[in-house]
Amino acid sequence: MSKRPGAAAPSIGPAHAAKVVVALVAVLALVGCGGSEEPAAPESSPPFADCATLTAPPPAAPQVTLPGQGDPLPDVALPCFTGGQEVEVSAIRGPAVLNLWGSWCGPCREELPAFQRFADRAAGKVTVIGVDIRDSRSAASSLAEELGVTYPNLFDPSERLRAKLGITALPATLFVDRDGRVRHVYNSTALDEAELATLAAQHLGVTLP
Template identity: 25%
Template sequence: MIKNIIAIISLIALSTILIYQNFWPEEDKQDGAMIVSPEVAFLQKGDQVNNFELKLFENQEKVYTFNTERNKPIFINFWASWCKPCRDEMPALEKFSNQYKEELEVITINVTETESKLSDVQAFLDEGSYTFPVLLDENSDVTNAFSVITIPTSFLIDENGILMEDTIKGALTLEEMTEMWERNK
């Protein structure tokens, strides 16, 4: 019953996003993060996350496999190309990724179902020359599994798939990312 309710809420939210994405003037969409039902339970520090597989944006023939038994912690960021806070956060995320690449893996997951077209994602990525992996969540399966209801949203996960911080909602600065990692490593 609860799964059905969550599925219905997710479907309504995604429908709202798609309607907004397709019918709202482009300039109005640039200022905010996606927000849906406040009834979703956010993941919290200490929660176990599940394994998943998603296509890599750079080579959609390849699949990235997230396994909860890893060699090092991982920072996961959910985003979309139309989301201004997401776009603003990306340069800091690139610096953070480069600064800690020996200790921490950084990946981003594009909430692809909310995009008008993949060429928008490509155009944005081309502007920044980002080196971290970009994964495509075409059906929002992973987005929903992580209870992501706003973007950007990030997660810091240890080598065993355990959240090291509560769900991190909103854009982060390089300083905030660094402080969070230094506090948890």
């Protein structure tokens, strides 16, 4: 029906006006966002160093002849915590110290700072390697960041290395010679830096200043 000349425009009720405003806000929001969601923030990277040098002796490691043979490291491949190719544990060359730990293990948490101080002190002579056991990446990364642990770590959530070694409790620390043979396994209370240095001298022939 046509509108008569001079007739008043129909009025818009409050309810209808509110619906119009809501519709306009929705349209403007879609235009401003381009119809896409905000990208999720990337996860922070773990604090550990990579594992590229674990299968070569430290550059300044002394040439030491040790008595006996020792047992070879187990034949198991574990992923580097920071990613990349898996590391064949049996290919690791020392002098090296492998510390099996988990964020859920009280003595492990206690001794981790000592391992970092020892790693800094022994850089170029002894390689310090962590093996994170039965853990989550987030829990291990969080603890390492809190304690300032940066030496390379392997990730072993299913405890394959622990089972191969026959170790039943953590923490446990392996002292490994240049040929990849285990010269000593320490499986007791938390170690401090002085005890680590003493064990490295006794079982790897490496004396630190």
